[in-house]
Amino acid sequence: MYHEITVWTRGIIMDKEARDVVNCMATAASNAGLYSHYISDYVDDPDRTNCLIRKYARFGDQPIVDHFVYENPRPDWVVLVEETLIKGVNFFRGTPEGQGVLVVNSTRDPEYMLRFLPESMRAKLSKLVVVDAVALAEQVGRSPWMFVRDLGQLAYDRMSTEGASERSEVGIGIAAPLIGALTAATGVLPLEAVEQTVYDKAAFRRGAEQHVVLDYAERRATTVAPT
């Protein structure tokens, strides 16, 4: 058993959301007795506001040998912290065929989101999970750009050293429902183990319960392939 989680997000303004997702997942896996890594972004120049950046986690029951590979070459779980990323980037790069679980923070219908995936990416999709994390999180601040934080908190966030020591609690805001939806939809790590690592446990539970799953693997199996 081995999984790679890549979280796509936007530089600076949504950095912490993505960081918390991988942080909690890796910590939970470690607590559950698995081998795990959590890597911040070293390749995408994450100090650029609004640009595409990634955060990574990976865990498995065997020791992880690629210590010095700072990217996930074959991510099978992908989280999009913000919905428009779905049309901006090939987040399934390297994903094995038919194994990709995609979790999107959006208010829209999974069928609607599916139209943004080209055929090459659909071939890698196994589940499309849509969770309205903004509605499920505790609302703080009013900015339409930074989901649930205000500028003061963002300043604290910049003082954090990329997860090595966090200024604010880990697993708050929209990260909590995103982690909940990811954990529940994949079903690999036990919910209780992940919940331990998340600060906002109520929002985590809401995310675990209130998300919409489109099982694309099943649809692919039932649809007769054209000959």
Next chain:
Amino acid sequence: MSVRNTRIPDHLRLPFAGVTPAPTEEAGQELFPTGNFRFFRPVYRDKMPPCNNACPTGEQIQKYLDFVKHERFLDGYLTIMEDNPMPAVTGRVCYHPCEGACNRKDHDEPIGIRNVERYLGDYGLALADDPIAPTLPALNGKHVAVVGAGPGGLACAYHLRRLGYRVTILEAQAKPGGMLRGGIPHWHLPEEVLNAEIAKIERLGGIEIRCNTRVGTDVTWEDLGRYDAAFLAVGQDVGRRLQVEGSDLRGVMGGLEFLREAGYGRPVKAGKKVLVIGGGNTASDTARSALRLGADEVTIVSLEARDELLIEPDDLEQADDEGVRFRPGTACVRILGDGGVVTGAVLAQAHLAKDEHGNVKPEVTPDTEFQVECDTVMFAIGQVQNLDWAPDHISERGLLKADDYGRVEGNIFAGGDIVRGPAMAVDALGDGKRAARNIDKVLRAAELTPPDPVEVMPYERLNPVYFKHAPRIEAPMTPPAERVRDQEAEVTLAYSTEQAMAEADRCMSCGVCNGCDNCYIVCPDVSVMRDARENGHYSIRTRYCKGCLVCVQECPTGCLEKVPELDFAEQDDVQRMETAFAPYDGAHAEQSIPIARIHEQAIAEYDGARRRATRDTTTNGEG
């Protein structure tokens, strides 16, 4: 070591930023297509300006003001003519609901739209050749009857002709014009202007105006059935009389009848001391006309208090200037006479009270009666129409019943005062336009559909920073002393060309792109493209626009708005990147082709220079 003869390669002379193609260049935008930074996309979406929305004929006011601003008067005139066939008339007599709705009133003062319209209307009348006639389609063989040559009937005929129908207008009076001729005095609307506007419509060909033809006597209801369709715009031209003691004395007349006689050029007389009973615009017009006919003293007696008068504020002010007296809050109790001739009237204090149903009715205060001297009393307390000729089921309480499409039944449509009660000329013009379009639909067996819902642009959504305060240019007026003795002297005069252009320039173009170029200038990423400086010619380069929304914020008119990016699902509107940095696999390692060429060229030049230097040295050595 000397640097003489050392040649700096081209690529090293460039400043650092020049090495990578700039985003202003196509190559730079392909190298890093930042469209995927975007949450919201700026979209050009024209909205309905409030003036256009308020105008019953739906004149595209923003559009023609923009033309006038750029000195394109013919385009402006043609824009009006799409909706309103007589701008020289409405430019003089319209009660301008557009100016009441104008967003500029929240900024400083509303635009003088009516005066600009009048400028364009006069411009159109002065044209040597009619620009409309050549654009008309051939007659399609269908024939529509229009009853009444007032503003509603003329507008309907005009719009039907534009759609290819032959029209016959049946008019009861000796001349066409309806209330425009019989209800509006010449000092408001000169006769020659009205004649010219009507002649313009008649000259289009395919429109026949049959005067002295009254429906009910000369033409029957059944006769109308012989046409393919009919539009009834008979108006209301019978003035109501107050039934008080003495109302049958000589010297008592209807204000409307008085105005009509004057309007049709028949001799009329007003006494020396005139009482006008009524509190609306007809009362004001009657009083001011009486003054011009030589009355020494004209008094408007109204139930309404001074601030309740239904007279247009402009007209009220002008009437004041001309010396019309007012007795607001007063009722006429009876008219006194001697030998069958009016000698005075008994008035009393009164006010308009509301009963429990909200109906307004006069209430006379007891024991306040007093007597005044006068030799003429004119009633201007409303108007009605005789509808005996129409079948009972289509009329109700003196009005014709029409639905929201102006349709009475089948192919019969109606509009103007006979449907809505006394209203503005521009209402009738709008009804005529609507009826024409709907008659066309009915005759083509198309379905009648309600107009599309519109989004009216509020002042709050404009960017007022861009509009510097400028006072409204008031139209010049004839001085009261000069105009008050002349039935023909126009009260309000025309804008000069400069004034019309300056006033049109005040338009804020609410919600409609007017090609101001602001988005084009402010975009920090040169993502706003345009091929002409005109509405509809701007576009957003979606593969590069980062969605900073500076253009939306800085759009003066509010025509640009932000729309969530995921509302759009066209192919390739955003280039999908392979990694966060690179649009395609391996782009990090590769140099873009133009840059690679610069390097290759530099190396080649360097090598060539070395070869030459070596050869020179060798030659020198030998020499």
